[in-house]
Amino acid sequence: MSNKRSSKGFILGLTVALLLPLSFYMIVHLMAKDKIYLPKYYIPESVGTKTVNGKQVPDTNYHKAGELTLVNQLGETVSLNKDLPGKIMVVNFFYISCPTICPKLTGNIGLLQKAFKKNPKMESSFDTVVQFVSITVNPAADSVHALREYGDTHGVNHDKWWFLTGDKKTIYNYARNELHLAVPGGDGGAEDFIHSQKLVLIDQQRYIRGYYDGLDTAEIKRCADDIVLLTLEKKKKK
Secondary structure (H helix, E strand, O other): HHHHHHHHHHHHHHHHHHOOOOOHHHHHHHHHHHOOOOOOOOOEEEEEEEOOOEEEEEEEEEOOOOOOOEOOOOOOOEHHHHHHHEEEEEEEEEOOOOOOHOOOOOOOOHHHHHHOOOOOOOOOOOOOEEEEEEEEEEOOOOHHHHHHHHHOOOOOOOOEEEEOOOOOOHHHHHHHOOOOOOOOOOOOOOOOOOOOOOOEEEEEOEEEEEEEEEOOOOHHHHHHHHHHHHHHHHHHOO
């Protein structure tokens, strides 16, 4: 039994290591060569012009995700934009009783959480820059208490990873009209149901900067790297 546990722990450790975001050495190397390719912006809303070096050039205005206020697994009423200023967010939708994609999706986000866990051996780390947000699409069944138990079962850091519940229409409107997930249309009523395996990456200014297949390990790795790249974007603007 102990050999099986050791083997399982080794495989988990190896998986987390493979998902670790870009190393600081690689970051410094890329910045020195000016080869940082930042995640693109999604959901253009309008196209105007701006003046650059005396010339008019196209200037696209992109959608910003609006505010969302719900209750987390600790029973706290939280607002994503107000309570997470300057934080990068990784958002997904799930429900506790889901027998198919949700367990693996939650497990993969758990790997991201471990990849961004503070490393005491490093002078700097990215553990404070990102917040993971999992929103239930079945709020009638997924109570605060149930979400807390679900989080405990999956070993989450409750400060760094929120599980949210609340008004169904509010949740569904956010998924469709703020995050623009490719899901069937609906009004958030009793017969409406969203089931998506996508992770949505939202930057510090609330622009959408990435969509990822949460069941694909390679996509999880890409998400991890993009989180780090967004922190560089903030630093380069200073």
